Amino acid sequence: xxxxxxxxxxxxxxxxxxxxxxxxxxxxxxxxxxxxxxxxxxxxxxxxxxxxxxxxxxxxxxxxxxxxxxxxxxxxxxxxxxxxxxxxxxxxxxxxxxxxxxxxxxxxxxxxxxxxxxxxxxxxxxxxxxxxxxxxxxxxxxxxxxxxxxxxxxxxxxxxxxxxxxxxxxxxxxxxxxxxxxxxxxxxxxxxxxxxxxxxxxxxxxxxxxxxxxxxxxxxxxxxxxxxxxxxxxxxxxxxxxxxxxxxxxxxxxxxxxxxxxxxxxxxxxxxxxxxxxxxxxxxxxxxxxxxxxxxxxxxxxxxxxxxxxxxxxxxxxxxxxxxxxxxxxxxxxxxxxxxxxxxxxxxxxxxxxxxxxxxxxxxxxxxxxxxx
Ligand SMILES: [Zn+2]
Numbered sequence: 001x002x003x004x005x006x007x008x009x010x011x012x013x014x015x016x017x018x019x020x021x022x023x024x025x026x027x028x029x030x031x032x033x034x035x036x037x038x039x040x041x042x043x044x045x046x047x048x049x050x051x052x053x054x055x056x057x058x059x060x061x062x063x064x065x066x067x068x069x070x071x072x073x074x075x076x077x078x079x080x081x082x083x084x085x086x087x088x089x090x091x092x093x094x095x096x097x098x099x100x101x102x103x104x105x106x107x108x109x110x111x112x113x114x115x116x117x118x119x120x121x122x123x124x125x126x127x128x129x130x131x132x133x134x135x136x137x138x139x140x141x142x143x144x145x146x147x148x149x150x151x152x153x154x155x156x157x158x159x160x161x162x163x164x165x166x167x168x169x170x171x172x173x174x175x176x177x178x179x180x181x182x183x184x185x186x187x188x189x190x191x192x193x194x195x196x197x198x199x200x201x202x203x204x205x206x207x208x209x210x211x212x213x214x215x216x217x218x219x220x221x222x223x224x225x226x227x228x229x230x231x232x233x234x235x236x237x238x239x240x241x242x243x244x245x246x247x248x249x250x251x252x253x254x255x256x257x258x259x260x261x262x263x264x265x266x267x268x269x270x271x272x273x274x275x276x277x278x279x280x281x282x283x284x285x286x287x288x289x290x291x292x293x294x295x296x297x298x299x300x301x302x303x304x305x306x307x308x309x310x311x312x313x314x315x316x317x318x319x320x321x322x323x324x325x326x327x328x329x330x331x332x333x334x335x336x337x338x339x340x341x342x343x344x345x346x347x348x349x350x351x352x353x354x355x356x357x358x359x360x361x362x363x364x365x366x367x368x369x370x371x372x373x
Pocket of ligand 1 (some may be wrong): 038039085177235236
């Protein structure tokens with residue numbers, strides 16, 4: 001036992017020399033919790049009373065706008081080998097080139113080789129991104145009465161954290177997205193208006209906020225908070241009329257709140273991209289970056305200057321939308337289309353993200369349609 005203790009101390013020292021003491025952070029977090037609030041639009045907490053989210057923003061870093069590729073929902077096919085909406089595999093792989101062979105085997109959860117990883121979700125829609133999670137728990141979404149019971153996801157997550165101590169856990173609460181979809185039902189006071197006073201989206205936002213607040217409090221009560229990095233974000237945003245039709249504004253922008261161990265407090269940053277999340281998790285947790293990742297590590301979370309970055313994803317979305325406006329009669333087969341995202345890597349740019357976006361912009365130039373940022 002003695003010897004083992006000494007060995008551990010020596011190993012710790014080596015780790016210290018290798019990383020922490022020469023790097024910018026102390027020791028790595030014990031765990032990262034990726035808390036996905038389905039369909040959370042950018043600025044939600046500024047329009048709906050969400051005291052827990054707002055308080056947490058004061059304790060962490062808030063990326064006000066996080067752009068994702070237009071949140072289309074192509075049917076699973078050879079062109080689109082996923083059964084969930086586009087942003088989810090993009091989030092977990094850190095790339096927009098999600099049709100490449102091997103992407104499914106290189107999602108962020110697969111970078112973890114030490115302790116278990118876990119994925120808890122109250123919807124059947126996300127099985128395509130479950131590969132490689134040690135623990136996968138799929139719960140029913142339930143009925144909206146008077147809210148979708150996202151508490152199921154949070155409660156099971158707490159059980160798993162207690163019993164299995166995962167190094168990385170994705171908790172997916174589907175309720176807010178579900179409530180947004182209800183707003184598209186006809187003949188309601190809130191039809192096509194998620195911001196209506198009686199809108200299920202508003203009601204669910206307050207509900208998920210209370211669950212988030214209780215979850216953070218639970219982590220603190222259990223003495224787990226000090227070792228935790230918590231990331232709260234939507235998998236996509238929400239259109240004002242409800243749901244996330246790919247060409248309606250709102251669905252392609254969510255927000256990201258990061259708080260906890262080693263994270264700066266009370267900082268707001270205007271822009272990030274959904275592909276930045278996976279490589280940032282890998283960097284914070286000191287595991288390997290996912291093989292196909294093209295995203296930026298959000299190093300400013302722990303210190304240093306906030307870099308000025310190109311708004312590529314935002315530009316890509318506006319190019320895709322401009323193409324849609326031009327219509328099929330004007331465009332040829334090379335026109336960028338979100339439905340073909342699974343084949344985007346097959347072009348001459350391969351999976352070079354900046355070159356790909358630039359090529360799409362040049363394509364639209366031909367029509368005098370280049371859209372700015
Ligand atoms: Zn979703």
